[in-house]
Amino acid sequence: MSRALAFGAVAVTAAAVIGSAGCSTNSTTSTTITVGAASSLTDVFAQIGDDFTRANPHITVRFTFAGSSSLAEQIVQGAPIDVFASAGTSSMQPLIDSQAVTDARAFASNSLQIAVPPGNPAGVTGLADLPGVTLLVCQEQVPCGGAAQRLFEKNSLSVSPASLEPDVRSVLTKIEADEADAGIVYVTDVRAAGDSVMGISIPDDQNVATLLQAAVVTDSAHRDAALAFVSFLNSPDAQARLAAAGFAAP
Numbered sequence: 001m002s003r004a005l006a007f008g009a010v011a012v013t014a015a016a017v018i019g020s021a022g023c024s025t026n027s028t029t030s031t032t033i034t035v036g037a038a039s040s041l042t043d044v045f046a047q048i049g050d051d052f053t054r055a056n057p058h059i060t061v062r063f064t065f066a067g068s069s070s071l072a073e074q075i076v077q078g079a080p081i082d083v084f085a086s087a088g089t090s091s092m093q094p095l096i097d098s099q100a101v102t103d104a105r106a107f108a109s110n111s112l113q114i115a116v117p118p119g120n121p122a123g124v125t126g127l128a129d130l131p132g133v134t135l136l137v138c139q140e141q142v143p144c145g146g147a148a149q150r151l152f153e154k155n156s157l158s159v160s161p162a163s164l165e166p167d168v169r170s171v172l173t174k175i176e177a178d179e180a181d182a183g184i185v186y187v188t189d190v191r192a193a194g195d196s197v198m199g200i201s202i203p204d205d206q207n208v209a210t211l212l213q214a215a216v217v218t219d220s221a222h223r224d225a226a227l228a229f230v231s232f233l234n235s236p237d238a239q240a241r242l243a244a245a246g247f248a249a250p
Contacts, residue, residue: 032060038087044245067167082220088143101215106250107233114200122181133181188246
C-alpha cells in the first residue's frame with residue numbers, strides 16, 4: 001500500500017519542538033510530523049506553525065492541505081499523516097469510529113458566508129437570491145459542502161449549483177476569477193481573501209456552524225509529537241490566531 005500523499009495537496013514545512021508551549025516530550029531528538037489539515041486552515045495554520053516553531057525548536061512540522069474528505073481517505077489508505085485537522089465532524093467521525101485516529105479534540109468552529117466577485121455584479125443580497133444566480137458549492141462529502149446542504153435545507157432553498165468543487169479554496173479561487181456569481185464558503189475564507197472577493201453575511205438564525213477537530217493518527221510513529229501539536233491548537237497563542245482569522249470558539 002502506497003505511503004505517498006496525494007499529489008494535489010499543498011505542503012509547507014516549519015521547524016518545531018515540544019517545550020515552552022505547555023507540551024513537552026523531554027527529548028531533543030529531531031522528529032518530523034505531517035499535519036494533514038483542511039484547506040480552510042491554510043493561512044491560520046501557517047501562522048500557528050510559526051508560533052509552534054518559536055516555542056518548540058526540535059520537531060519539524062510538515063503541513064499538507066486538502067479537502068477534509070480527501071485527507072481522511074488518504075489516512076485510511078495508509079498515507080504518512082500524523083495529525084488530522086478536519087473542517088467538520090463528517091470527515092473525522094468515521095475515523096474515530098474505526099479507531100484510525102485517537103485523542104480527537106475540538107479546537108474551533110466556523111460558519112458560512114456567501115462570497116461574490118468584487119462589485120457583486122449579480123447583485124446578490126442574501127440566500128433568497130441564490131436560486132437565480134450561477135452558484136458554486138463544495139462537494140457534499142467535504143465539510144463545506146455538507147454544511148452548504150444543511151444551509152439550503154434549513155432555509156428551504158432549492159438550488160442547482162453550476163459546479164461542485166473539491167474544497168472551499170477551489171470555490172473561492174473561481175469566485176476571485178469571476179467565473180460564477182456566488183459561492184458558499186466559510187466566513188474565514190472571505191476574511192483571508194481580502195479585497196479579492198466580497199462577503200454577503202448570512203444571519204445567525206439562517207446560518208449553520210461546523211466544528212473543527214484535530215486528532216492523532218493511530219498509526220503515527222511520532223505519537224508524542226503529534227499529540228503535542230493537537231494540544232497546542234487549544235493553547236492561548238493558537239486560539240488567539242484562530243480568533244483573529246475569524247474562527248469562533250468550539
